[in-house]
Amino acid sequence: MTTTIKEQNGELVAFFEGSLDTAASLQTEKDIQPLLTADKNILLNCEKLEYISSSGLRIFLQILKAAKPRGLHVFVTGMNKDILKVFSLTGFNNLLEFRD
Amino acid sequence: MKIKDNPINRTWRKMQAIGGVLVLVTVAVLLQVCSAVQYYFSRDGIRNEVRQRAVSEMKVKNLEILQMVTRVETSVANMQWELEQSISHPDSVYPVLRRIMATSPDLVGCAIAFQSEYYPDKGQWYEPYVFRSGDSLVDKQIGSATHNYLEMPWYTDGFASDQGLWTEPYIDSSGSEGIVCTYTFPLRDTSGHKVALFGADVTLDWLSDLFEQKKEVITYLFSHAGRMIVCPDSSMAMRFTLDETTKSFNDSTSMRINRDILEGRQGYAEVQYHGEKYQLFYSPVGGNTGWSMCLVFPDKEIYRGLHHVSRMLMFTMLIGLLFLGFIMWRTLRGMRKLSEVSAEKERIGSELKIARNIQMGMLPKTFPPYPDCDEVTIYGSLVPAKEVGGDLYDFNVHDGRLLFCVGDVSGKGVPASLMMAVTRSLFRTVSYQIDKPDEIMRRMNDAMSEMNENSLFVTFFIGSLDLKTGDFSYSNAGHCPPVLIGSKLSVLEMDANIPLGIMSGWDYTRQETHVDSDTIIFNYTDGLTEAQNSDHGQYGEERMLAELGKVGSSTPLAIISHMSEVIHQFEAGTEQSDDLTMLAIKFNKHQ
Numbered sequence: 216m217t218t219t220i221k222e223q224n225g226e227l228v229a230f231f232e233g234s235l236d237t238a239a240s241l242q243t244e245k246d247i248q249p250l251l252t253a254d255k256n257i258l259l260n261c262e263k264l265e266y267i268s269s270s271g272l273r274i275f276l277q278i279l280k281a282a283k284p285r286g287l288h289v290f291v292t293g294m295n296k297d298i299l300k301v302f303s304l305t306g307f308n309n310l311l312e313f314r315d
Numbered sequence: 316m317k318i319k320d321n322p323i324n325r326t327w328r329k330m331q332a333i334g335g336v337l338v339l340v341t342v343a344v345l346l347q348v349c350s351a352v353q354y355y356f357s358r359d360g361i362r363n364e365v366r367q368r369a370v371s372e373m374k375v376k377n378l379e380i381l382q383m384v385t386r387v388e389t390s391v392a393n394m395q396w397e398l399e400q401s402i403s404h405p406d407s408v409y410p411v412l413r414r415i416m417a418t419s420p421d422l423v424g425c426a427i428a429f430q431s432e433y434y435p436d437k438g439q440w441y442e443p444y445v446f447r448s449g450d451s452l453v454d455k456q457i458g459s460a461t462h463n464y465l466e467m468p469w470y471t472d473g474f475a476s477d478q479g480l481w482t483e484p485y486i487d488s489s490g491s492e493g494i495v496c497t498y499t500f501p502l503r504d505t506s507g508h509k510v511a512l513f514g515a516d517v518t519l520d521w522l523s524d525l526f527e528q529k530k531e532v533i534t535y536l537f538s539h540a541g542r543m544i545v546c547p548d549s550s551m552a553m554r555f556t557l558d559e560t561t562k563s564f565n566d567s568t569s570m571r572i573n574r575d576i577l578e579g580r581q582g583y584a585e586v587q588y589h590g591e592k593y594q595l596f597y598s599p600v601g602g603n604t605g606w607s608m609c610l611v612f613p614d615k616e617i618y619r620g621l622h623h624v625s626r627m628l629m630f631t632m633l634i635g636l637l638f639l640g641f642i643m644w645r646t647l648r649g650m651r652k653l654s655e656v657s658a659e660k661e662r663i664g665s666e667l668k669i670a671r672n673i674q675m676g677m678l679p680k681t682f683p684p685y686p687d688c689d690e691v692t693i694y695g696s697l698v699p700a701k702e703v704g705g706d707l708y709d710f711n712v713h714d715g716r717l718l719f720c721v722g723d724v725s726g727k728g729v730p731a732s733l734m735m736a737v738t739r740s741l742f743r744t745v746s747y748q749i750d751k752p753d754e755i756m757r758r759m760n761d762a763m764s765e766m767n768e769n770s771l772f773v774t775f776f777i778g779s780l781d782l783k784t785g786d787f788s789y790s791n792a793g794h795c796p797p798v799l800i801g802s803k804l805s806v807l808e809m810d811a812n813i814p815l816g817i818m819s820g821w822d823y824t825r826q827e828t829h830v831d832s833d834t835i836i837f838n839y840t841d842g843l844t845e846a847q848n849s850d851h852g853q854y855g856e857e858r859m860l861a862e863l864g865k866v867g868s869s870t871p872l873a874i875i876s877h878m879s880e881v882i883h884q885f886e887a888g889t890e891q892s893d894d895l896t897m898l899a900i901k902f903n904k905h906q
Contacts, residue, residue: 234851237727237893266853268845268893269725269774276817277770305774305793306813 218246226256226290232263235271244274251281258314262293267301279310290314324658328651335643342639346632350625357621362594365617366583369596369610372532376608377601379525383421383517384602387498388479390419391515398513399502402427405434405441409454412445415515416452423447423487423495424516426457427502428464433510440464446516473499473512481604484519484538486553494519494544494553496604519544523552526608531616539605541577572597576607591615667702667729674703674732677739679710682872690782691717694871695898696879698842704894705731705773706840707739711746715782718746721794721838721898722775725814734771737763738815742777752777752790753825756815760792764819772814776838778900785830785904790823795841800868801834804860832904835868842895843878849888871899 216239219230227250235243250257257278267275275291282289292314294302302308394415401411412425424446431439440458447453464470469482479500487495495516502511526534526545536545541557557576568584572595575582579599586593592614600606675697682694695708705724710717720742724731738759745758755777763773774794780787789807793814796807810824830836839859846854859878866877875897882895 236845240726269723269772269841270727272814273725273770273772276772280770303811304795304809306811307793308811309813310817 216243218243220249226258227253228258228260230260230263234266235264236266236268237270240270240274247274247278250278253287256288257282259289259291260293261291261298264298267298272305272307275307288312331647335647338643339636339640343636350628350632354625358618361617361621365594365612369612372610373596373598373608376525377598381601384604387419387421387515387517391415391498402502402504402511405437408443409445412443413452416445416447421517422515423518426514427511428458428470428514429511431465469497469499470512474501474509476501483540483542484544484553523549531612533611535609537576537607537609544606576609579605579607670732671702674736677736678708685712688712690903692871692901694875696875697894697896699894700891701728703729703732705735706842706894706896707735708896708898709739709742714750716750717780717782717900718750719898719900720775720777721840721896722773723794723840724773725771727894730769730771734773738773750779751825752779752788753823756790756792756823760815760821760823761819763816767816772816774814778836780830780902785832785902786827787830788825788827790825792823795839795844798837798860798863799830799834800837800863801831804864830902832902833868834902835871835874836900837863837874838898840894840896842893843882843897845893846882846886846895847889847892848885854882854885871901874899
């Protein structure tokens with residue numbers, strides 16, 4: 216599991232690659248720290264994300280909770296079918312803004 | 316309790332440190348003893364070697380001197396008859412002396428010293444002398460009032476003796492300033508009376524080459540009278556005597572050495588001189604010169620190599636000891652840390668065990684829970700991945716309804732387990748007052764969202780089953796949908812509601828359906844579908860549904876036992892990655 220953060224078109228884009236399971240979530244939680252203090256909108260690129268566990272969802276929630284009070288938007292893009300299913304089952308699709 | 320301040324621990328550490336020091340001291344003592352033994356035997360060996368060397372060197376020097384002495388003695392002895400014939404006339408003496416000089420290259424000169432007025436016309440002193448000057452021989456009469464040989468000891472002693480004698484060495488005043496020694500014997504006239512003394516002068520300068528001075532061995536040659544012929548400081552030769560040299564040894568042995576040397580004895584002594592030790596070997600020189608030689612070996616030089624090796628050895632041992640000490644220090648520190656860490660681990664482990672017991676105590680664990688209630692059979696199982704987990708289930712029956720829940724806190728371990736405890740307590744409290752699943756959800760979510768600092772959330776399912784009719788209403792907060800196992804398999808329809816604890820005020824929806832008699836409501840957490848095998852492959856929903864289809868609507872206990880077994884096999888060789896919870900409820904409608 217690797218997480219890369221880049222600045223693109225005035226947004227902070229986080230690229231997730233691999234399987235964001237419980238074991239990987241500790242490292243990922245460290246990797247996304249810059250997003251928690253961001254002053255730009257955030258895009259979570261999930262094109263190469265294969266799987267997400269509830270610990271992974273918690274990380275998405277952390278990003279969201281940090282962004283909301285600053286009036287920033289958190290977008291997600293490129294989710295595969297399985298992950299979309301997890302998001303819709305857990306209602307997380309109601310919290311995040313999807314972008315094609 | 317802090318481990319570090321534990322007095323037993325401190326004693327243990329002190330003992331370890333003392334043990335370490337003891338080992339170091341023992342090793343140091345052992346090494347020291349070894350090197351002392353080695354030193355002692357090496358020293359002994361070196362001393363023997365020095366003794367042998369002294370003996371053999373003295374033998375060689377003695378032979379050389381003896382050779383010269385014999386050469387001179389025999390060559391002049393051969394001429395004695397001719398000499399005694401020549402003295403009948405004063406002028407026939409010189410040719411004989413010249414012949415002696417020509418045949419004996421060892422000689423620097425030779426002379427005949429006649430008795431007073433032996434030749435009346437030659438006066439009181441007549442001493443014809445032939446000596447070398449460069450390549451030629453020079454004749455000279457050296458007897459005179461100023462060179463009154465008649466009163467010199469060499470003359471009187473030599474004349475008195477009946478055989479050849481070597482004089483005391485002396486410094487040649489006639490020219491070379493070298494050390495000279497004279498071999499004398501008396502000459503007789505035809506009537507057999509002693510009338511003159513023949514003397515052959517031999518230079519002793521070559522002795523200083525024979526007695527080469529080295530750092531490790533200093534050599535002396537003493538005359539019969541104890542005068543130094545050869546000594547380290549050549550300016551002192553012939554000027555100092557044995558007495559003057561040995562009296563500076565602050566040792567009682569000096570008297571013995573003196574006597575031994577003067578009396579021509581062989582011997583060995585160890586003396587101290589200016590705080591340094593010396594090994595002294597002495598031996599008389601053969602022939603009738605009356606000389607004695609003495610070899611002096613300074614301890615400092617003899618044992619220089621040994622001391623160097625010893626110093627190197629000490630240095631190496633010191634380095635070795637330091638290294639050993641360092642390794643021991645590191646090892647002890649490592650052990651100490653390890654024991655501290657393992658003690659800490661043990662403590663946490665035992666606390667976790669207690670926490671686990673508390674947690675398990677919060678779950679219903681008596682099955683069947685309602686033996687008198689025919690309408691429903693329940694079996695539940697929770698296996699945490701770590702000591703404590705974040706899964707939960709609960710149920711209660713009141714007013715003819717079974718209210719149950721299954722939940723999963725995001726994450727694992729202690730934080731999740733605390734959140735689980737909070738969730739279960741909230742469910743019990745709220746579900747006693749309210750029986751509508753969606754309303755319970757709302758209340759719980761609002762309470763949990765307010766206090767959730769760590770973004771932990773709980774996927775939660777609440778079901779409410781009417782035990783008379785089989786009407787089933789439920790609300791789901793992001794949890795995996797239960798499976799209904801009846802005549803056929805179906806997965807409960809789910810609205811997308813967010814998990815508990817994320818956002819207060821969320822309006823959870825309620826859904827309703829009907830459950831037929833003999834149907835099992837199979838609830839589970841994602842520990843089941845996301846169980847991993849050794850290839851990191853997930854068990855998945857499809858496999859689960861297929862397996863549930865095979866078991867069919869048997870009993871809750873049978874289903875859960877079977878699924879546990881299946882998952883256990885699937886996970887073979889790996890560690891359980893997530894908490895695994897199953898709750899099966901079978902509805903038996905009263906006919």
